[in-house]
Amino acid sequence: MSVHKASGLWCRVRKGKRYYFERVVDDPEGTKSLDQWLEILAGREPKRSGGDLSLKDLCNHWMDHKKAKLDAGDLVQDTYNEYFHACELVMESINKELEVDRIQPSDFSRLRAKLAKRFGPVTLGKHIGQIRSLFNFGKKAGLLEREVNFGLDFEKPAAKRLRKQRALRGQQDFTAAEIKQLLAKANTNWRAMILLGVQAGFGNRDVAELTEAVIDFSTGWIDYPREKTAVARRVPLWPETVEALRNALNQHPGGSKYLFVGDRGRDYTSEKHTGNNRITGAFKPVLKAAGFPETGRGFYCLRRTFQTQAEECGDLVAVKSIMGHTPSENDMSARYRQRVSDQRLKRCVDTVHDWLFKQESDHE
Structure with a gap:
């Protein structure tokens, strides 16, 4: 068991995958974290004290879920890749080690502002929908105790803006x-x-x-x-x-x-x-x-x-x-x-x- 300095969490690496456990300040001897590690070795999913789940953990769970659908033929590779990219986008803006229940509406506002600078309204709306699905999955899968509060800003662009964008693009076919x-x-x-x-x-x-x-x-x-x-x-x-x-x-x-x-x-x-x-x-x-x-x-x-x-x-x-x-x-x-x-x-x-x-x- 070692300490991940950036997050202040106990962690352990196994087969190239890093697992995060309790905060060092809450578990100075690493006792609870060791118990959670033993749960993983026994094939069970551990849960941190207080139900904490990091953003990175949530993304990993979501992509495992999508990978199962991909392997079953219920999802195509391009769509799986888009979901992966959505995880990358959200972790570029919000600290991936941050517990999901500590993410604030202001974090989503900053995320949307960054996305709006990079993408047009159509693509922006698609990414917002994917990211909202990521967090909604956490609640439905029982990983989160309550729904995430996205705030007032983390919404798709209005239909009127999309119509204006299409009008500005002009003719979209060829003669x-x-x-x-x-x-x-x-x-x-x-x-x-x-x-x-x-x-x-x-x-x-x-x-x-x-x-x-x-x-x-x-x-x-x-x-x-x-x-x-x-x-x-x-x-x-x-x-x-x-x-x-x-x-x-x-x-x-x-x-x-x-x-x-x-x-x-x-x-x-x-x-x-x-x-x-x-x-x-x-x-x-x-x-x-x-x-x-x-x-x-x-x-x-x-x-x-x-x-x-x-x-x-x-x-x-x-x-x-x-x-x-x-x-x-x-x-x-x-x-x-x-x-x-x-x-x-x-x-x-x-x-x-x-x-x-x-x-x-x-x-x-």
């Missing part, structure tokens, strides 16, 4: 001419990724984690459950998209199971705990080469473009199916619907194809 402009400047990989975005609503993660195994080049279909939502996704591909995917596959350097690999031999996935991938940053030079600002619109705007144009087919169910949207729990039609016919899916993507290429063919 047909702009997409052709992007395709004209795109290399082999990016041509395929852009076409997947505009003809199938593929987002950043969808293209970053795409594998050859889910593409049937002979029939021109992609058929797989979307990783983010586990919703079945069956997509008829345009001839232009099939050709672009073949070209990307032919130039694949090897070394990655994913289809798209950058110039330096790295794919576009990320091992960082932010839940992000490398598509966002890598798309900026593509925008610049095509004459667009590097900020304002990103790769995900191609998904918005598909949604906007595909709805013109009049079959919103087919659009949602191709997008891989998660149906609402109250959507009984989605529960009973077993499939969407290939004819409906083709009509959906053909609507977008006509929008993008019909004007061009009419002049030929």
Whole structure:
């Protein structure tokens, strides 16, 4: 048993994990702390005197809970990474050794102020929701005797502010001419990724984690459950998209199971705990080469473009199916619907194809 000087707590390290016990001032001989250590060795969860639980301990319990859900298939890796990042954010602002029952509303106010300087209102709201879930978990799991007092300030941004932010961002889709402009400047990989975005609503993660195994080049279909939502996704591909995917596959350097690999031999996935991938940053030079600002619109705007144009087919169910949207729990039609016919899916993507290429063919 040793003393952790920064916190003034008795501690012990086992298999690379540090365990914290009583305050030295409250347990000068370490007797209570030793008893708690023996509880750990016996496979039981110890509890400090007075029910004290440090912020770091709470985060560890929460992530253990999320890891179990990840291992069971109830949580995807990106979401797990986002929860991990939320723990990092809160421990950057609040002393991780501080007992949770000593955290004050003023601590949450300072935390929110720091987050607001780093993130826009949408991301800020997401992080606040995740952090509140962390502390609410502590109460529900029986780790805390009472609910945490977040105070008056630790709330998500108001809906009005979010609407203003969306208005300031301006147009979040691409015109047909702009997409052709992007395709004209795109290399082999990016041509395929852009076409997947505009003809199938593929987002950043969808293209970053795409594998050859889910593409049937002979029939021109992609058929797989979307990783983010586990919703079945069956997509008829345009001839232009099939050709672009073949070209990307032919130039694949090897070394990655994913289809798209950058110039330096790295794919576009990320091992960082932010839940992000490398598509966002890598798309900026593509925008610049095509004459667009590097900020304002990103790769995900191609998904918005598909949604906007595909709805013109009049079959919103087919659009949602191709997008891989998660149906609402109250959507009984989605529960009973077993499939969407290939004819409906083709009509959906053909609507977008006509929008993008019909004007061009009419002049030929």
